[in-house]
Amino acid sequence: WFATADAHSRVGNSVVVRTVDGRAKKVEGNPGFPINHGKSDARAQAAVQSLYHPDRIKQPMIPVGQRGEGRYEVIDWEQALTLLVNKLGAANSFDLITSRLTGTEAEIASSFTSLLGGRHRVHEAMEDTNFRxxxxxxxxxxxxxxxxxxxxxxxxxxxxxxxxxxxxxxxxxxxxxxxxxxxxxxxxxxxxxxxxxxxxxxxxxxxxxxxxxxxxxxxxxxxxxxxxxxxxxxxxxxxxxxxxxxxxxxxxxxxxxxxxxxxxxxxxxxxxxxxxxx
Known part of the structure; x- marks a missing residue:
């Protein structure tokens, strides 16, 4: 069992993950953590699927065909990075859209957009700006x-x-x-x-x-x-x-x-x- 942060939690729950031969098998709440006290939710329980589900996105993809057809072509990482660099280089400005970030991730996003003249925008499915x-x-x-x-x-x-x-x-x-x-x-x-x-x-x-x-x-x-x-x-x-x-x-x-x-x-x-x- 390994203790770690719950990547699917918006409030910093902690979990313990059971691994077998290097593969995550089961997720439970961390009993020693003061927020969730060993409990977990459905998202934490389903976290293993985000690693191993057969329909997960494994490689970069680009849309092909007409807009709205929902067809994508798999490309390798070198092509993806080259495409990203070319697009950013040709743009006068750009938006980096992420979920709400904190800590090191927030610093990286801020530094990246500031260096290249872009803007970091936050998208939240459950927005709470008024509450904050x-x-x-x-x-x-x-x-x-x-x-x-x-x-x-x-x-x-x-x-x-x-x-x-x-x-x-x-x-x-x-x-x-x-x-x-x-x-x-x-x-x-x-x-x-x-x-x-x-x-x-x-x-x-x-x-x-x-x-x-x-x-x-x-x-x-x-x-x-x-x-x-x-x-x-x-x-x-x-x-x-x-x-x-x-x-x-x-x-x-x-x-x-x-x-x-x-x-x-x-x-x-x-x-x-x-x-x-x-």
């Missing part, structure tokens, strides 16, 4: 914080399918089990469509797509209007968005039509969130 910007504004950092779900009395989640695809499902699945044990915390999942987290929630709330922010402000308006928490807790944050008067525009009866969430349910969510905190 919000974290930066709230906490002053660009790294994703650890949400202590395991010790929470209530979790109010807006579209974060932490048991399915968001963040680190392996870590949060274990934290969710801890939250459900003992005093048994509650989960309210707010989202436009049912997710795995929504299916496991105590309360699932359907909100119209794009109106999650309005619903969050409406919940905050109830908490403030009913004086459910001390003003010292929320004063600075509320002033930053225009003060208490600005929040009145998001009173439950004012947003129920645009969010699709009944007035009474918005009030229940707000009261429960305060009652069961942290």
């Amino acid at each position: 910007e919000a974290i930066k504004k709230i906490f002053g950092v660009t790294t994703t914080p650890h949400f202590d779900i395991g010790n929470a009395g209530i979790v109010l989640s807006f579209g974060a399918d932490f048991l399915g695809t968001w963040g680190s499902p392996v870590m949060y699945s274990q934290a969710y089990h801890k939250m459900r044990s003992g005093k048994r915390g509650r989960l309210t999942q707010i989202e436009p469509r049912m997710s795995l987290s929504g299916a496991s929630a105590d309360r699932w709330v359907h909100v119209k797509p794009g109106q999650e922010g309005a619903l969050a402000l409406s919940i905050a308006q109830v908490i403030i209007a009913e004086q459910l928490v001390d003003s010292a807790v929320w004063a600075e944050a509320v002033e930053a968005i225009g003060g208490v008067q600005a929040l009145t525009n998001y009173a439950p009866d004012a947003v129920t039509q645009i969010t699709g969430v009944p007035t009474g349910q918005i009030q229940e969510i707000a009261r429960e969130f305060v009652e069961l905190q942290p």
